[in-house]
Amino acid sequence: MSRPVLAPRSPSGSIRGRLSSLATLKPVKNSLDAFHFAPSTVPFQRRKETMAVAGWAILIWGSQTLFITLCCFPALWPAIAVYLFWIHFLDKAPWRGARPSPWFRSCAWWQDYAKYYPASLKKEADLPADRPYVFGYHPHGIIGMGAFATFATEATGWSKEFPGITPHLLTLDSNFKLPIYRDIALNLGVASVSKRSCTNILKKGAGQSVTIVVGGAAESLSARPGTADLTVKKRLGFIKLAITNGADLVPVFSFGENDIFDQMPNEKGTAVYYFQKRFQAIFGFTLPLFHGRAMLNYNLGLMPYRRPMIAVVGRPIPVTKSANPTVEEIQKIQDLYLTELKRIWDTYKDDFAKKRVKEMEFIE
Template identity: 30%
Template sequence: MADAEPAPPAPPPELYSSAAGEAALRQLYVSTLIDLSFPEERLVPTSFGTGSVVVCGPSDAPPLVVWHGTAAPAPDMLLEVPQLVERFRVYAPDIPCQAGSRSDPALLDPATHAYGRWAAEVVLGLGLLRGTRPPVHVGVSLGALVLLDLAVVKPEAICGAALLSPGMGLEPVTGQKRRMPWQLALGFALYRWLPCAPAAWLALAPMCDEPRRAPPVLDNVKLAIRHCSYFPDAPGPFTDEQLRCLAGVPVLVEAPEHDVFGSAQAAVERARAVWPDCEAVLVRGAKHMPGGRGMRETNERMIKALERTTMATKRAANRRRSLLSYLALAWGIGGFLLSVFSLLVCALNVHRPAGAAGLALLLGSVLLPLHPTPPRWAARFLARSVAELRAYFPINVIYEDEAAFASNKPGSPTPGPFVVGYEPHSVLPLGMCVFSPHARDTPPSLSRSVIAATSTLFLAPGMRHMCYWLGCRSASRQVLQQSLAEGSTVVLCPGGVAECFEMDPRQGHEVAFLRSRTGFVRLAMQAGAPIVPAFAFGQTAHYSWWRPFIDWPKQLVPRGAMGSFVRRIGYVPMLAWGILGSALPRQVPMTIAVGRPIPVPHTANPSKAEVQATLDAYIAALQGIFERHKAAAGHAHDTLTVL
């Protein structure tokens, strides 16, 4: 692992030599981005500034991180290999201080592994380490060196790697300062002085099989040659010990035979020596940027290697899923039903000694006091349960502003508390588990949370203690006010029981019952706690349901009378089922989008106008994150109705 992290670097010198050149590179970036299918730009806060990440591909596909080459930002890489976008959920970060990059400029110091630390913060900020399997990675040219630096800093973030045209990244450490090859230095200088087609050919020919190839990659490179003041130093060199950080994961190395940046033969030999099980290929006759047949063969090998890696990782994860894992997943869903069933059986057999003893034991457990700190065995079990639940669907969390929930400076206070307005309720709001104190990789101020739950839950023998230890609390105003006063974030579903009553059985039609829900807004304003909108895509599809006299038969009981009955008893009577008619939810991937905190005035007695204005701001923010993220979450055609 790398040494202790130094302070973030000072602002870098101006990258572009002219405003016109910068504008041309930005425009080319945008035009290339338009050609990608359903692209999403995600902004990830890091200690080096905000990182820009292009995200595309099916939301339920295996995650893949693509690290681009010099002067070839994220959209260029994805257009070069369209098969990646078809088969993987692709995350392509823009490396700072590269031509056209949208990430905040930061001059990363290779000597301090700044590239690897920046990459690790980006991967963590994307939420790709919250499941049971880390993503696979592809690094091209400079990106291959960034990937190697990431392996030094955080090897657990990588479950497979493809290094394409790694150049000097796999050459032995010599201690000499790297210099640009003279052929490129001469060609670049000539093209800057005389920007014409013949000069462009001379600049690109040493590293490209097809210097006259169509845009956008080479167009971006040519603009970078003309308008960039410098090219930052790349990561490396790497010792054998550092390279062995990738040992144990599948590695593919594809080194072009005529790579101007380093000896391909030496790279292949060193890869085989350091990673005996790796697949190292010398691409015959190809230059640093292969073309034609060489490019097709390179891409085909890469796709096959990535698919083998993801399939092998998935099989290994399935083998690790034991009976204990399924019990950890099912206890929260089946435990309540088992508790109620046991209580009924004992009550019906109270005339027998066993029934009377069982009933006394169950009722006695309800009288046991609740302590917020769980026993060690319970804490381990609950942490396992939350991890299994997140991996089961799986659940991916998107933070639009993760920095708002965590301090980037050591010793500074953690922000919060917050009131998280989580929607929709659905049959069971299972996605709320990501805010449990037992969830991993949750920002500090959100992991220190209590989850508002119906008071009925705490009447169930046995389950009441487990739910309390999980972080659930009664959804009463007094309890939630006390939690906020103690500094805990409150996570609640504003729609509550009324939202279950209004659920739309049609697929893709989400309903949020919010227009009259002012209680949570008043709670937040009295505590001065910002309100955080959160929406869970895919949650409603986990169960099918039937609500008597609401879904069928509708005519026997008037809807208004049924609504009054539901409000009186505090829940909606329904029959719900998941896989094969059981209580186990369907494995529909979930994406939880967490919006930016909405500031609220701190006032003990907020006026109706203030409460309504804040509620309107929350509804608008919730609708905004729904529209911004629904396509990337795989629900592009879903609608949200706010009642």
């Protein structure tokens, strides 16, 4: 409770003077005033949406805690040993297109996840299901929550908008070493981002697709509300992948992906920047120092803010298959790709990025 601060005593010392002083009482700001707490009258549907996002945010830690708890029961050790052997030596699903479950991708939990922001999809052109595709997703954001909603679930209506095209959101190999979590990802159609995995998926032919979050760990360090700094200039691997597999390239720009978290200042030369770069060099990914909201307050926590995300799926760029494309061929396709990406930004920025503080920029 706030405590009052008394104004100076009236020189006269009279009762009237003291009453006048009490009229000028000012409360000292309580430390809790800095938090904007969620009211108790929040509708049940919104609480469900918040729980869905919170569940996804702690899924890695929760699944590993569950696995460690199961390991505490000796009766389960034989089954756990078989499971671990299967993970590390037998199961090749992460490199062969995962094992997507249409039912799991469409369950109500993911619908609530997408409604939280809300996340939505905007299609610019039909994509014939008679060829493979490589989708380049921008920006990476802090975690890529919009990429997950669009490509790993049916919450934004992927199959309805692009019938016959099977999406595979790609992630690091290390995620498939995590018990339980890996199986959840595989049932959502999430696969490894390795070259072997991409080739295995695309060579299946018509209707197969991979989604690569092009900026990767480096771009997450530039993810701030109102900005769109894309780490893409030197990223030619996904373009070469498309050419060698004869897959059309499709740029996807997610308006709002950078707006759902705030990040600590990490300009070059700062201690935060040095720490993040060293962490990336050692572990292969970075650790953005960010914050959002929490379940019970709106301004401090590790959950994303409720801010709209609209993934605009652009027009396909036709690619002619070539087993050994030259640097000139790759750069020519890259120029077309960047031009299309800029066209998407210029077309929709006044509708979906009204609070931008700068224009989109291609960096590194």
